[in-house]
Amino acid sequence: xxFNFLTKQKNTIVNHENxxxxxxxxxxxxxxxxxxxxxxxxxYEKDTARLDRIKTxxxxxxxxxxxxxxxxxxxxxxxxxVPLVLVVELAxxxxxxxxxxxxxxxxxxxxxxxxxxxxYYQMANDRKGTKKLNRLSKQIQKGLAVxxxxxxxxxxxxxxxxxxxxxxxxxFLVHPKAKDEAQQELFNKIVADTLQTPYTWETELxxxxxxxxxxxxxxxxxxxxxxEELIDSNKIGYxxxxxxxxxxxxxxxxxxxxxxxxxxxxxxxAVMKSKQLPFRFLAAYRELKELPSxxxxxxxxxxxxxxxxxxxxxxxxxxxxxxxxACDVSGSMQQPISxxxxxxLYDIGLMLGMLMQSQCKNVVSGMFGDKWKIINMPxxxxxxxxxEYYKREGEVGYSTNGxxxxxxxxxxxxxxxxxxxxxxxxxxxxNSTNHTFANSWNRYKTIAPNAKLYLxxxxxxxxxxxxxxxxxxxxIAGWSDKVFDVLHALEDKSSALNYINRIEL
Numbered sequence: 001x002x003f004n005f006l007t008k009q010k011n012t013i014v015n016h017e018n019x020x021x022x023x024x025x026x027x028x029x030x031x032x033x034x035x036x037x038x039x040x041x042x043x044y045e046k047d048t049a050r051l052d053r054i055k056t057x058x059x060x061x062x063x064x065x066x067x068x069x070x071x072x073x074x075x076x077x078x079x080x081x082v083p084l085v086l087v088v089e090l091a092x093x094x095x096x097x098x099x100x101x102x103x104x105x106x107x108x109x110x111x112x113x114x115x116x117x118x119x120y121y122q123m124a125n126d127r128k129g130t131k132k133l134n135r136l137s138k139q140i141q142k143g144l145a146v147x148x149x150x151x152x153x154x155x156x157x158x159x160x161x162x163x164x165x166x167x168x169x170x171x172f173l174v175h176p177k178a179k180d181e182a183q184q185e186l187f188n189k190i191v192a193d194t195l196q197t198p199y200t201w202e203t204e205l206x207x208x209x210x211x212x213x214x215x216x217x218x219x220x221x222x223x224x225x226x227x228e229e230l231i232d233s234n235k236i237g238y239x240x241x242x243x244x245x246x247x248x249x250x251x252x253x254x255x256x257x258x259x260x261x262x263x264x265x266x267x268x269x270a271v272m273k274s275k276q277l278p279f280r281f282l283a284a285y286r287e288l289k290e291l292p293s294x295x296x297x298x299x300x301x302x303x304x305x306x307x308x309x310x311x312x313x314x315x316x317x318x319x320x321x322x323x324x325x326a327c328d329v330s331g332s333m334q335q336p337i338s339x340x341x342x343x344x345l346y347d348i349g350l351m352l353g354m355l356m357q358s359q360c361k362n363v364v365s366g367m368f369g370d371k372w373k374i375i376n377m378p379x380x381x382x383x384x385x386x387x388e389y390y391k392r393e394g395e396v397g398y399s400t401n402g403x404x405x406x407x408x409x410x411x412x413x414x415x416x417x418x419x420x421x422x423x424x425x426x427x428x429x430x431n432s433t434n435h436t437f438a439n440s441w442n443r444y445k446t447i448a449p450n451a452k453l454y455l456x457x458x459x460x461x462x463x464x465x466x467x468x469x470x471x472x473x474x475x476i477a478g479w480s481d482k483v484f485d486v487l488h489a490l491e492d493k494s495s496a497l498n499y500i501n502r503i504e505l
Contacts, residue, residue: 020465021332025212026057027062029057029462029478030068031440031497034086035077036460037460038078053099054082063090063099063442065497067099068503069319070083073086076480077482081116089124091121104143105147108150113147116165118136119165122165128145128188135163143179145174152186156190157197157198185460199235201240204226205230217270229250231257245293261299262298262301265303268312271310271311272310278307279348291385307383314356315359315488325365325422326358326422327365327366330346330423331399334398352456353365368404369396372405375388403440405419406419406437413447416448417450417452417453420454422456422458423457424457425475427465451472453466453474455475456465474490
């Protein structure tokens with residue numbers, strides 16, 4: 001985003017490192033907060049602080065923008081929970097036309113999101129007792145009724161879980177209108193709990209897990225056969241396959257079946273349809289890296305190929321455009337994105353940084369903490385590059401001295417077109433000098449007046465380290481490779497908010 005959306009305030013504010021910072025408009029702060037949250041604790045925020053901040057910001061923002069942001073977060077950033085929060089919280093304060101119902105139809109992409117939305121509605125409105133979902137918002141009711149028409153029996157059965165709100169509860173509550181007799185029969189099955197149990201790899205393995213085996217060898221052979229059967233069935237989804245690569249390899253399936261798995265992992269159509277966040281490939285890569293299997297290298301190569309396929313639509317820069325890619329590996333970036341995840345914020349930064357590096361022909365890359373260090377890597381080894389950076393992060397220390405990236409360019413009198421930092425934007429100076437991030441950029445612009453600065457905000461804490469409306473500074477937020485679509489939209493001097501506002505409801 002161009003920083004012409006920043007508020008003008010005379011009072012000095014500071015970031016979480018007590019360094020001078022600049023506030024964002026409510027719309028921009030909401031955008032950055034939403035696309036960088038798993039609704040769990042961050043390094044600087046408690047469990048409920050992010051959710052509370054999002055709820056407060058919704059009340060300050062244009063309702064149409066909030067609706068479009070929810071659609072963007074769900075359909076382009078592939079987020080699931082936070083778009084439902086935006087729906088419910090906006091419905092609390094906005095009524096009168098069809099905005100909420102249209103928003104819901106665009107946001108609901110899986111059958112279980114119908115019940116998850118109602119579960120959050122119940123919680124957010126502190127509903128208890130037998131009529132906990134009574135007096136449901138009319139627009140939420142209308143949107144969910146239309147959403148019921150999106151799914152078939154397999155999709156309903158797959159997500160017909162025994163949660164606080166069941167599909168049957170939702171059906172009775174929103175009264176969807178069947179589009180034909182076949183769908184009415186499907187609704188009747190939901191009511192009668194007679195949906196046909198879907199064939200899934202989970203049910204197959206679960207049933208096998210209940211069998212008593214004579215010995216360990218017999219059990220091993222049974223699971224080998226079952227995984228080979230599941231692979232041959234072609235019914236394991238892309239994400240499920242990635243998450244189970246270790247299980248598959250430890251089941252000692254045949255080389256033929258490993259090749260089949262690798263073929264699917266690298267299939268361009270399968271990769272693009274899967275809409276995987278980049279760090280999912282990294283998680284799978286790390287899970288297998290030390291596995292003592294004769295097929296480990298083959299699968300690691302397949303994951304590298306899959307990442308390059310996923311990056312195919314990223315518009316990089318040609319040899320005539322010079323780029324600096326700088327990844328923040330400071331202490332605050334070493335924070336899991338959720339309590340159960342092994343993925344850290346700086347993993348996401350490194351992954352996005354290496355994806356960008358892989359698509360640029362005239363590029364220097366490196367990492368910063370106490371120091372800034374250039375570490376150039378091959379272009380076709382995104383995952384192994386991230387792993388190499390991961391092993392070397394201690395070489396630069398753990399502060400957030402992003403200004404050193406700029407000071408290095410100034411010292412070398414190096415003119416570049418684009419400077420990209422992947423960071424939590426909590427910039428400060430730990431080196432006892434007078435340099436600030438904003439000051440360093442202003443000085444660099446006297447050397448390279450056409451240079452542009454892109455800050456990729458991976459944490460969404462609500463501040464920026466610089467406030468220069470006419471100095472080619474942009475801020476983009478998110479964990480998906482879709483952030484690069486926003487990057488290229490900014491080439492026309494637009495903003496991240498304008499990119500979101502292009503969405504039609």
